[in-house]
Amino acid sequence: MTSQSNWIPVSGSGDLAAASARAVVLPDHDVVIWRTKTGAVHAWENRCPHRGMRMSFGQVRDEKLVCRYHGWGFDEEGQCQNIPASPNAAAPPTACIKTWSCTEKDNLIWVDVSDESAGEGSAMSGDSDGVSSLMFCKSVYTDGDLDKVLALVGSARFLPLGYDGDGRDLDWSMTDLPDLVGDAIQILVSGAGSDQIVITGHQARDGRCGLHIMTPSTGDHDLDRQRRLHYSKWAKRLRWSLSNPDAAQDGFSVFS
Amino acid sequence: MTQIDSTTLNQWYVIQSSAALTPSQPRKTRLLGRDILAVRQEDGQATAWEVSTKGEQGQALPVRECYDYVWTTLGEPDGDIFSMPEFYEDGRRMVVCGIATVQTSPGRIIENFLDMSHFPFVHTDVLGAEPDTEVNNYKVNLRKDVNELWATECGFYQPKAMASATEGIEVDYQYRVANPFAAILYKTCPDRADAMDLVGILPQPLDETNCDIHYFMLVFDDVNSDQELIQFQQGILMQDRVILENQRPRELPLQRGAEITIRADAASIQYRRWIKEMGVGFGTL
Numbered sequence: 179m180t181s182q183s184n185w186i187p188v189s190g191s192g193d194l195a196a197a198s199a200r201a202v203v204l205p206d207h208d209v210v211i212w213r214t215k216t217g218a219v220h221a222w223e224n225r226c227p228h229r230g231m232r233m234s235f236g237q238v239r240d241e242k243l244v245c246r247y248h249g250w251g252f253d254e255e256g257q258c259q260n261i262p263a264s265p266n267a268a269a270p271p272t273a274c275i276k277t278w279s280c281t282e283k284d285n286l287i288w289v290d291v292s293d294e295s296a297g298e299g300s301a302m303s304g305d306s307d308g309v310s311s312l313m314f315c316k317s318v319y320t321d322g323d324l325d326k327v328l329a330l331v332g333s334a335r336f337l338p339l340g341y342d343g344d345g346r347d348l349d350w351s352m353t354d355l356p357d358l359v360g361d362a363i364q365i366l367v368s369g370a371g372s373d374q375i376v377i378t379g380h381q382a383r384d385g386r387c388g389l390h391i392m393t394p395s396t397g398d399h400d401l402d403r404q405r406r407l408h409y410s411k412w413a414k415r416l417r418w419s420l421s422n423p424d425a426a427q428d429g430f431s432v433f434s
Numbered sequence: 435m436t437q438i439d440s441t442t443l444n445q446w447y448v449i450q451s452s453a454a455l456t457p458s459q460p461r462k463t464r465l466l467g468r469d470i471l472a473v474r475q476e477d478g479q480a481t482a483w484e485v486s487t488k489g490e491q492g493q494a495l496p497v498r499e500c501y502d503y504v505w506t507t508l509g510e511p512d513g514d515i516f517s518m519p520e521f522y523e524d525g526r527r528m529v530v531c532g533i534a535t536v537q538t539s540p541g542r543i544i545e546n547f548l549d550m551s552h553f554p555f556v557h558t559d560v561l562g563a564e565p566d567t568e569v570n571n572y573k574v575n576l577r578k579d580v581n582e583l584w585a586t587e588c589g590f591y592q593p594k595a596m597a598s599a600t601e602g603i604e605v606d607y608q609y610r611v612a613n614p615f616a617a618i619l620y621k622t623c624p625d626r627a628d629a630m631d632l633v634g635i636l637p638q639p640l641d642e643t644n645c646d647i648h649y650f651m652l653v654f655d656d657v658n659s660d661q662e663l664i665q666f667q668q669g670i671l672m673q674d675r676v677i678l679e680n681q682r683p684r685e686l687p688l689q690r691g692a693e694i695t696i697r698a699d700a701a702s703i704q705y706r707r708w709i710k711e712m713g714v715g716f717g718t719l
């Protein structure tokens with residue numbers, strides 16, 4: 179997949195539990211992503227056609243997303259199937275929610291909100307050459323434009339699991355990884371604790387963006403769990419450091 | 435902000451309860467996008483004036499005290515504050531519940547107040563519960579002589595209709611929209627078969643999408659303290675607030691077809707039509 183693609187990584191797969199819904203804010207779209215009990219993901223306009231309630235406040239029931247306000251239930255195609263206030267009448271066919279293409283790849287949830295996105299959306303191409311299966315660790319939200327923030331993140335200190343120095347004796351290199359996960363960067367850390375981190379993200383609104391921090395799986399269950407935890411903590415530190423640029427002298431900042 | 439339509443401008447609005455406005459507690463607030471200040475003078479007189487952008491005292495505003503509230507207007511109302519004879523009935527208690535600040539338009543607030551179909555989902559186990567979700571047909575009519583919108587013959591099964599209710603009852607409702615931004619609910623009184631209790635909401639539009647809702651109860655109730663009644667009503671309003679602040683757009687859409695409507699929304703449909711005919715542009719789309 180190229181960075182010209184319309185697919186936007188909006189969330190880690192693990193951050194959307196089965197039978198749950200969540201809001202995602204993109205520059206020009208309010209989106210609700212939700213997952214059925216059996217695991218399918220959907221991305222819709224985050225607005226109920228009845229009285230405008232945000233669908234992200236809804237509940238997943240019988241594989242329908244049920245609006246919080248009056249309980250209208252929308253099936254996986256976005257079509258309203260039941261209206262509790264008039265249980266014996268069929269829902270009007272116009273009672274449907276705009277849907278967008280949504281898929282999962284590399285443990286991320288991807289949405290295509292472009293106009294061409296009706297139905298299938300553009301094919302999700304590209305393969306994960308060079309990076310074995312990526313584990314999602316954590317998303318963080320911060321002020322700034324995605325590309326500027328990603329460039330800045332490239333200068334952060336990376337502290338691999340098991341390494342207990344301050345990071346200053348490690349070498350790292352940053353490369354763009356457009357073929358893998360949208361506008362992603364790959365960071366290869368070498369030296370005492372070599373590792374690899376992949377960071378991608380999406381632009382939100384009001385000058386904010388979301389970053390998704392990932393790292394390759396080792397195949398060892400316990401080790402992977404520890405690594406996920408470790409980089410989740412690092413991600414929180416990254417967020418703190420991004421929002422406290424004046425603290426760059428502070429050893430806690432990943433930019434010091 | 436664009437110019438305010440004359441219907442909106444020429445209404446009386448509550449800006450504080452009479453009891454809360456004391457000489458030592460002026461209220462600095464906003465009305466229809468303008469800064470105003472309400473002050474109780476030492477002689478007991480309630481006064482209000484506009485405050486300029488520089489913070490200087492501007493034009494004095496007309497003030498009325500009525501139904502335990504302080505009212506003002508930025509325009510020239512045709513008539514008086516709407517009548518509410520129940521306020522003067524023997525044995526009723528006026529319970530001023532306070533102010534709830536809600537980030538939405540006054541139209542969305544009134545419409546939510548007129549809506550029964552959300553009870554089982556938003557006020558679960560209090561004003562409604564599944565599977566009793568069906569809204570039976572009710573009547574909506576515009577009383578031309580007084581220019582008020584009424585919804586009558588509304589009924590709903592409620593697990594805990596009022597603070598004093600100990601078991602579920604089939605409740606009769608009537609809704610009265612006394613002006614575009616003032617609504618009163620009449621509901622079965624648990625204590626007296628022949629009387630109705632009143633609940634009223636008087637949104638003070640701070641601007642098009644922000645309101646301070648003044649709300650009250652006017653009840654026959656020998657059981658609950660004011661505090662208990664307030665707590666009950668406050669709980670309901672806080673549940674509604676989650677909804678109100680998450681509707682998009684925040685303005686009330688008045689164009690036909692902007693939102694999907696069913697028969698249970700008859701009150702909402704008529705309300706939208708009515709205020710559209712009156713030219714209410716404030717807080718609407």
Ligand code: FES
Pocket residue numbers: 226227228229230231245246247248249250
């Ligand atoms: S607003 Fe969604 S069901 Fe009414």
Ligand SMILES: [Fe+2]
Pocket residue numbers: 546547552556557670674
């Ligand atoms: Fe409500």
